Amino acid sequence: MRLSPVFLLSATDVAHFPAESKTFGAPEIAFLGRSNVGKSSLINALLGSKQAHTSSTPGRTRAINFFALHEGAGEKMKQRPTMIFADLPGYGYAKISKSISAEWPKFIEPYLSERETLALAICLVDTNIPPQPSDKQLIDYFKQTQRPYLVVGTKGDRLSNNVLAKSIATLKREHGVDEVLAVSAKTDVGTKALWARLLAVTE
Template sequence: MRILARFLAAATDVSHFPAPSLPEVAFLGRSNVGKSSVINALVGTKLARTSSTPGRTRSINFFEIRWPGKPRPELIFTDLPGYGYAKLSREISQEWPKFIEPYLNERPSLVLCIALVDANVPAQQSDRLLLEFLSASGRDFLVIATKSDRLSGNQLPTALRALEKEYPTARIVPFSAKTGAGQEHLWKEIRQAAQRVPAVESPS
């Protein structure tokens, strides 16, 4: 199935956010964890810019998602700047209160937050803080354990068990942007979230 996706807007300030309308799904996580790659894997094109250098995505990028055969887009994906990378952390932490936190706290159309963690590394303090933030926000969220292709044999189940222990209340989905593992599971979660009507007035 070919999904039709298009770049809508880049925001580094609340005033740049497009008017909320469609249900939105946000991708969050540390710099370089693979947020933009997950979006590209889901839509099957190089929609979001990826890089091996942390800090590639510096704005909240909004993408419209349309299913084939449907006349209008039905969903928006938002690719967020990463956090927690030492060199960037000061810069990014200055950005959080400016536009990222207001986005996560106040965006009425945000129906699901997808928090990416690297399946290959133990839980980091910055990951814990994000998960705590999301729990406290009351937003529906799930955890993606990404880059699962780098783990072999029983390494992946072991890593997943460690994450379950770390985040006992979270739904955890193993994923690889490289092999496509976990894509169906993730799409199912996203479709379910998209059924939720955003808390915004529909345009008259």
């Protein structure tokens, strides 16, 4: 399925979130991860365009950026989107703050805990580094709140198959999850499998 992305808005307050009347209650997919985990690069790879701003400076994204994904173009773009991507600010960058709760603006938690149209949270973890406590904190949050989530391992192209397999096994063990889907924004490895999971929430 080919989806056409349209930037909706940047939200820095609960009042800024897209109204259901504008998105027709389309399911939302939230992308979360540590600063420089490759979140914006993965979103751009999935969309096939440079919609999400990428930066080498950790912590650059300070708002939730919403993108509507439509089938087709033209008049169809005025109809209900197939889904909404929500690109959330990165966390865990020491120069900004020491914890998720302290760093993230007050509108992040209400979005994750109260947003009725949030259908799936994509928790991004870096396969090139050891499991991070801040990632575990986020994953534990979704376990406790029973919000649907999927852990995705980024930058898989930088590791050999054997090393990647060991990294994924370690991430699964340390974060207490049954699955970590390895992807690469650079080579598109794993993106088709990820798309299948995203489209499943629209069914």
